[in-house]
Amino acid sequence: MELTFQLEEGETYTEPVPSRDRRNAILVYEATEGGAGVLSRVIQEPDKLAEVARAALELMHYENLDAAIAAQDIGQLTTDPDARCVKGCYRCLLSYYNQPDHECIDRTDPDACRLLLKLAASTVHTEERRQAPPNGLEPWVEAIDAWGLAKPSDKPLSIDGVILPLAWREHRVVAVPDNVSSEVIAKLESMAFTVFTLPKEMPSQPPAQLAKLLGDLE
Ligand SMILES: [Zn+2]
Structure with missing residues (x-):
């Protein structure tokens, strides 16, 4: 220096x-x-x-x-x-x-x-910010990170054009907003995903059921 x-x-x-x-x-x-x-x-x-x-x-x-x-x-x-x-x-x-x-x-x-x-031999690149997920789920992505829960898979799930960024493929768990249609939920379940419906209000603690679903492989 x-x-x-x-x-x-x-x-x-x-x-x-x-x-x-x-x-x-x-x-x-x-x-x-x-x-x-x-x-x-x-x-x-x-x-x-x-x-x-x-x-x-x-x-x-x-x-x-x-x-x-x-x-x-x-x-x-x-x-x-x-x-x-x-x-x-x-x-x-x-x-x-x-x-x-x-x-x-x-x-x-x-x-x-x-x-x-x-x-x-290196060059420095600053990392692009991850794109904000659609469906207004950004606060959930941040909260899940802050709570120390498992990180969602890098690639979001896409079902009938609905993008679901909160998917954990190895856990076969997906968290969806409460306005997702029952057809999408049925499809996810047929793909052996356990579907967790996010509450409308962001809680201050991680939802116990979600934490439990994501805990198995930790
Ligand atoms: Zn010397």
Whole structure:
């Protein structure tokens, strides 16, 4: 980051999440008030993240980057012969800010190098928002997600031109608005779906019957 964006050290911070002992992801945030805007550039400029990763490898005293990135092969990374650096030094990864992590820092860690090679060959795309389902079921899609119920199948069911986005194919369950015709319901049942009719009012808790229908495979 510092090399690519000319930041002062300490302008962006990173933290392991969810905790120091369980490092599932890295949270990166801007520490200065208002922020220098670099993180939004990483999202908006498709090649920026690759540049940052490449600069990181360079900083870690690696050479032969073009070939290693093209081949996605950490075996092709060579170390600058003048580096005099084993796992990390104050010219590469060690700093006052990451002192608590010094004993975990290892610039030769294969997983770290592999990840940086991948990022160095990546481009950033922002994901399109999922299309709003018809029938005004959007609030239900959000509520089902918020309640932590199983995620509906990606592809909605379509019966006689009626689009039903709340379908769980593996569970053979479909949730339908209360104005769906009895013919559609009969068809769904003939396809071995259990049909759950959504109440008119959105409840604050997940409907018990629906939760039960979706619980079996969890
Ligand atoms: Zn070093």
